[in-house]
Amino acid sequence: MENVKKKKLHQLFENLEIGIGGVSSSLGVSQRQLRYWEKKGYIKPINEGSGVRHYSLATVYLIAFIKDQLDAGYTLEAAFKKSKEIRIKSKIARKLLRNAFDDIEVTDEAKGYGKIEMGTIKVGDKNAEVVGIVDEDGSHFELKEE
Incomplete structure (x- = not known):
């Protein structure tokens, strides 16, 4: 039963969509910045071909992290690199602590x-x-x- 709950929570995390306007106003990142980050390959919208930009909750968390790092003085490239390092470390920690x-x-x-x-x-x-x-x-x- 626990695995079913985890799968549903994971699906929600991946499938919940937030529009570019909501992301922009909530996180204080302009829509222009978000499109630039997309162009650079740092973030990816859901359903790119539809013309309407929506982001998964996972991507919104990434955007918030990058914004925090930029506010702390990191470059965009360094902020994205740091986010990748943290994701990898978190994955290792989750595996180690899964049963703990x-x-x-x-x-x-x-x-x-x-x-x-x-x-x-x-x-x-x-x-x-x-x-x-x-x-x-x-x-x-x-x-x-x-």
Whole structure:
């Protein structure tokens, strides 16, 4: 059932369309800029042949990221490159942590503290459980010998 929910959420993320005018006014990026970004290959509208520009929610997130990077002083090329790096790193992190969310223990809901059982590693000739912890000391890892 969980995979069905994830697929539907992914479909919504990919299939929800927002027009160029809505994107422009919401994010403060001119329609002219958006068309330029398209021309450079940084973003791509849905149904290019129809003449009406709509963007997927995924593309809107990308546009917002690029705009933030431009506002921080990055060039358009550098902002797009950084977005690609973050997407790749996020994909790796999701793969690594895919099952970890089943093993989260909330230790203080109000403060957002908790523990995540990350899995087992070999330390010398013994096994140890890796635990990711977020608490008043920040984020850190602990090893629990088995």
